[in-house]
Amino acid sequence: MNEQVERLIRQICPQFSGVSSYINGQWVVGSGEKISVKFAHDGSDMLDYLDADESIVEQLHNCTAMAQQQWSDLTASKRGQLIYRLGEKIAEHQEILAQIESRTANKPIRDARGEVAKVAEMFCYYAGWADKLHGETIAVPTSHLNYTVYEPLGVVLQITPWNAPIFTCGWQIAPAITAGNAVILKPSELTPITSLLVAYLAEQVGMPKGLINVVAGYGHTIGQKLIDKANVQKVIFVGSVSTGKQIATRAAKRIIPCVLELGGKSANIVFEDADYDKALRGAQNAIFANAGQSCVAGSRLLIQSDIFDRFVADLAKSTHKFVVGNPTEEITQISPINNKKQFEQICAVLQNAQKQGASIAAGNIHPIPQTEGYYINPTVLIGDNGLDCAQQEIFGPVVVAIPFQDEDEAIRIANDSQFGLAGAVWTTDVAKAHRIAKSIKAGTIWINGYKTIHVSSPFGGYKDSGYGRSSGLAALHEYSQIKSVWVETAVTPLVNFGYGAQEA
Incomplete structure (x- = not known):
């Protein structure tokens, strides 16, 4: 294991002795099997550890049910206090966690700091909901008092990706435990460290052992065993469409519901009447932040024809100003692609795009001197919506610029996709902005902005981008089951069937 990373981890968890699962x-x-993870900047060794084995499933079965019961037995107010303390504890260790995240997830350090801060905010936000998850009283047309209550599901399985490990860890764990559940989290085998530390910190603030468990290993081995055999009542998955389909199929065999947050190919629409400079900066942020490794990346840039050539030229020119390099350095804006497999996939997409007729306005594979890192320059392609690069999720700093004539054509192109996670429109025409927002089939729409996401607002997709919602009140409902209670209040209830004691 990288010595510097291990020293950072020990500042939070002194007894840490190597990557492994954290159970009870x-x-x-x-x-x-041995899992080896490389530092994407230069290909040096980062982590080495052994995949979790199936025996861990039984251990989880024994501890999660007990921890969930202990958690549920606490008052809602007490649970909220502990959740808030966890948010404070994460904030207290923000810089160390950010340094670890930067190195292990290959994320620019300034981005990592921001994401750790958001994770702390997630727990603090949901802490306030712990004693406010109310049911309702329903005015039924009978003599009954009818009311509903929200109850925890029990134990939930969460499978999170490598592109934003600590962010998606908090994004899912915070609402799950607020609703009263225990959690089994299976992070990507490439990025388990910060999720393990969140589970460790949860117990340091007084949460029951076994409430939050993190399993370190492959998805095709221990991940599948958890879906098939663990005592879980719901599966939450964030990742690719192909893997999401497999997970949903396996869960359905056990009649276990899912929340799926899958891929995206979001349309970022720029009209000729937009604030040009703001739209240009917005287009850069939409695709080049985090090296384009984001499910909501604005990877299809739809530009009205009258400004198309100028906008593409200015966007291409701007790509040369970004600092591409080591994620741990303060000046870095665009880091390497997280892993070799993803790097090679992006290279293949770029080669195929040129074969299909796309032209390159800017960008290429970017070799950093004296490194073997997985670097790709911010890239601007020019093409049409029928190209593979415009239909398939690339998950890298690659945008396809597509011209359109009018509002109707922009909507048609935007919706011509299997995905429906997000989208944006840039215009000074308020009415047009709202028409576009209503017409685009996606779960999140931004008007004159991009990538604004907050824990208080629901997030999820349409079509192949998945189903169910994370964050906001909607997430608490995803992690709850609703019960309807009927109380007879009549002195002489109306009963149309059966016999009384004397008649019997």
Whole structure:
């Protein structure tokens, strides 16, 4: 394991002795295949550990049910206090967690700091909801008092990706435990560290052992075993469409519901009447932040024809100003692609795009001197919506610029996609902005902005981008089941069937 990363981890968890799963307050070393993770900047060794084995499923079965019951037995107010303390504890360790996240997730350090701060905010936000998850009283047309209550599901399985590990960890765990559940989290095998530390910190503030468990290992081994055999009542998955389909199929065999947050190919629409400079900066942020490794990346840039050539030229020119390099350096704006597999996939997409007729306005594979890192320059392609690069999620700093004539054509192109996660429109015409927002089939729409996401607002997709919602009150409902209670209040209830004691 990278010595610097290990020193950082020990500042939070002194007893840390290598990557392993964290189950019921204990570090559990796997016995499966060796997993090796590289530092994407130069290909040096980052992590080496053993895949979790199937025996961990039984351990989870024994501890999660007990922890969930202990958690539910606390008052809602007390649970909220502990959740808030966890937010404070994460904020207290913000810089260390950010340094670890930057190195292990290959994320620019300034981005990592912002994401850790948001995770702290997530727990603090949901802490306030803990004693406010109310049911309702329903005015039924009978003599009954009818009311509803929200109850926890029990134990939930969460599978999170490598592009934003600590962010998606908090994004899912915070509402799950607020609703009263215990959690089994299976992060990407490439980025388990910060999720493990969040689980460790949860117990340091007084949460029950076994309430938050993190399993370190492959999805195709221990991840599948957890879906097939763990005592879970719901599966939450954030990742690719193909893997999401497999997970939903396996869960359906056990009649376990899912929340799926899958891929995106978001349309970022710029009209000729937009504030030009703001739209230009917005287009850069939409696709080049986090090296384009975001499910909501604005990877299809739809530009009205009258300004198309000028806008593409200015966007291409701007790509040369970004600092591409080591994620741990303060000046870095665009880091390497997280892993070799993804890097090679992006390279293949770029080669295919040129074969299909796309032209390159800016960008290429970017070799950093004296490194073997997975670097790709911010890239601007010019093409049409029928190209593979305009239909497939690339998950890299690659945008396809597509011209359109009018509002109707912009809407048609935007909706001509299997995905429906997000989209944006840039215009000074308020009425047009709202018409576009209503017409685009996506779960999140931005008007004169991009990538604004907050824990208080629901997030999720349409079509192949998945179903269910994360964050906001909607997430608490996803992590709850609703019960209807009927209380007879009549002195002499009307009963149309059966016999009384004397008649019997």
